[in-house]
Amino acid sequence: MLGLELATAARKRNSTLYSVFQPLLQLNTGELAGYEALIRSTTNDTPECLFQFARSAGFLYELDVMSMKRSVSAYFAEMFDKNNSPLLFVNIFPSTLLNPSFSMFVCNEKSDST
Template identity: 45%
Template structure:
């Protein structure tokens, strides 16, 4: 297994982008940046390697910075109304160095903050981090700078449900488990309807894992207005661009 430092040096890391679409029109609301490695197959293995080597914070912040830098590298992209969703680990948010990193992002891209959504994923190994005082403190810091917040994989664990009430994220992304075979599962339909009703006045609900036309239709019938999944579009390079390897974070 190569070291994360070696992957940085070898120009091994890049992003693909998957659209988040309005339903049923499929008009693109924005794109989620998804980190990929040319050497390590599977992002889970990449993050496991980074964790084992004590490099998860470095990998996570470099991924965020490069996604933003690449996405907004053209005038057309900067002037569009589309959002960029960037994934970030709870463990990154509780690092003492996080405000320093965020300050660098603000200096470079602060005027674009209302279109940048920090998507916090609920890793089972990091559930305790949601209760760390720095977690809420740094979410509030991001909001003061104008960034938006999304909770990812909601429904997979109990941590985000509590925090949904306490922090009211701008976007709630339901785990792909609920989108898969939605049309044939009454229980999933009931759960989706519950979240549709709850988020109506609180957050924007996004259903992940939409892979079949009948599930898309069922989601729309339940009141879901935003979706993501292979049926809509698979992760790919941004339209009109090619893959771009990571660069270092500017001072």
Template identity: 45%
Template sequence: MPNIEQLIVQNDFYHVFQTIYGFPGKSILGYEALIRSKSNMNPDLLFQHAMEQNKLFEVDSFSILEAISAYFNSPGSREHGPLFINIFPSTLVSPLFIDLLDTLVKQFEPYRNQIVFEINESIYEGLLWKSASFKDAIRLLRELNFLIALDDVGDGTTSFRNILDISPDFIKIDRFFSADLSTSKKKQKVVALFVEYCNDESNLILEGIEKEEDFETALSLGIKMGQGYLFGKPNRLT
């Protein structure tokens, strides 16, 4: 098993960025940061090892700082739009989270309202959503003008209750619903339900769009934002 702390010290990690588009004109709305390993470790495996070694906060906070720094220090960052960066619930409830926010506020003051924290789902951390510390962290993010997204909605612990409690700025529908959307009436009904709900509540993003026919169906259902390999794979910023 790789030593996660050693990999951090060796600077084994970097980020690629996937474009989030606005429809129907495919205008660039922002980017999502995705962590990668120079040693080609699968990101899911990376976080699994980090959890097993009690280093999840270290990896998550390192990833957040590095991604934000790479993004907003790149040429033309003001024209890039918001940056979506994943965060685990356990990071939000950590006593060290306030220190992380303090660092972000000091280093990236002009960009606070362009940083979107995507709350990651984890079957191991589902109970944390109901904790007082989690709710306090959400409240603090709002007070500091950061934005909030719920990630992979429909494929984990996120429930309609969580959506109502948090009132996220963005809801990202899991890629499961975009796959073969054009031929699945059931998936179309679910996507249409989210479109109707989000009209006055949140910005809705459909993830994992890979086929033109699924994209066309998404448009017909009212999807106005999305990302996926149909529009391009994640890459380093140029």
């Protein structure tokens, strides 16, 4: 039920979350280094507002993990050569890294992808 509270809150705010990918370039060569995954909303909510709302409602971890999961899934769904795709950089809140559930999330996602 990951993100159930978040999905309910997003519906109440009439918001749909989706990922976009910002190209990251090597400054010295101009070559593509990879992409940064960014979360966006169909409403006028900025990412900052979304995460502040999630923090105040008590589900920052759920939003952060859901954002990561959606971003990784969307990114690799768009890649033609999944074995040779550019690096994907994903932002993570320090509190998410420290959450006891995070290591279990990573292990589950890793086993699902193999």
